[in-house]
Amino acid sequence: MPPISVRFRRFVSLNTTIRLREGHIYVSLSDILEGAPDPVIRAIAHILLAKLYKKPIEPAHNHRYKRFASSAAVTRQTELIRSARGSKRYFGPEGRYYHLEEVFDTLNLRFFGGLLGRPNLTWSEHMAKRSLGHYDAAHNTIVVSRVFDRPSSPRYAIEYLLYHEMLHLKHPVRMNGVRRCVHSREFKAEERQFPQLKEALAFLKRL
Numbered sequence: 001m002p003p004i005s006v007r008f009r010r011f012v013s014l015n016t017t018i019r020l021r022e023g024h025i026y027v028s029l030s031d032i033l034e035g036a037p038d039p040v041i042r043a044i045a046h047i048l049l050a051k052l053y054k055k056p057i058e059p060a061h062n063h064r065y066k067r068f069a070s071s072a073a074v075t076r077q078t079e080l081i082r083s084a085r086g087s088k089r090y091f092g093p094e095g096r097y098y099h100l101e102e103v104f105d106t107l108n109l110r111f112f113g114g115l116l117g118r119p120n121l122t123w124s125e126h127m128a129k130r131s132l133g134h135y136d137a138a139h140n141t142i143v144v145s146r147v148f149d150r151p152s153s154p155r156y157a158i159e160y161l162l163y164h165e166m167l168h169l170k171h172p173v174r175m176n177g178v179r180r181c182v183h184s185r186e187f188k189a190e191e192r193q194f195p196q197l198k199e200a201l202a203f204l205k206r207l
């Protein structure tokens with residue numbers, strides 16, 4: 001096996017390149033892929049090596065990568081806006097009772113096959129009740145209201161909230177003519193698959 005150098009670069013898209021030069025393999029990956037789950041990285045490695053050595057690409061790897069890319073491409077577009085707008089206040093994922101990254105990872109495995117790239121996750125600054133959660137595409141950040149970080153808040157409530165925002169990652173905003181379609185039919189159908197939807201909505205209503 002030749003020596004391999006891999007580096008992440010600030011590409012404008014989900015770019016990956018592989019080259020063999022003087023017995024040395026050089027791989028460049030978009031920095032968007034830095035946070036990608038292991039199975040996706042493995043799929044990319046497989047695809048790149050298959051291309052380099054002109055071997056067939058396994059459909060499963062191809063599929064895995066495509067699924068990831070279709071959500072991550074959007075993240076990238078918005079990242080450009082993020083860098084243009086500068087940073088925003090960030091309080092971190094660790095709460096007193098819930099850790100947002102732990103909840104995210106659990107949901108990712110349970111509902112998304114572990115394939116969603118994890119965005120920044122942060123608790124809100126205040127006990128906001130008007131905005132319980134939102135996905136900020138420009139900063140690739142999911143913000144969750146601190147009202148959920150207390151023992152009286154059931155886990156299914158915060159799970160539902162995060163699940164909803166994760167669906168926003170998976171189903172980017174589409175244009176329907178001049179209308180922005182935020183919660184598409186597919187989005188809503190998938191949201192209904194959340195097992196404790198009824199209980200969660202009832203709890204949010206009480207809030």
Ligand SMILES: [Zn+2]
Pocket residue numbers: 164168182183
């Ligand atoms: Zn929404």
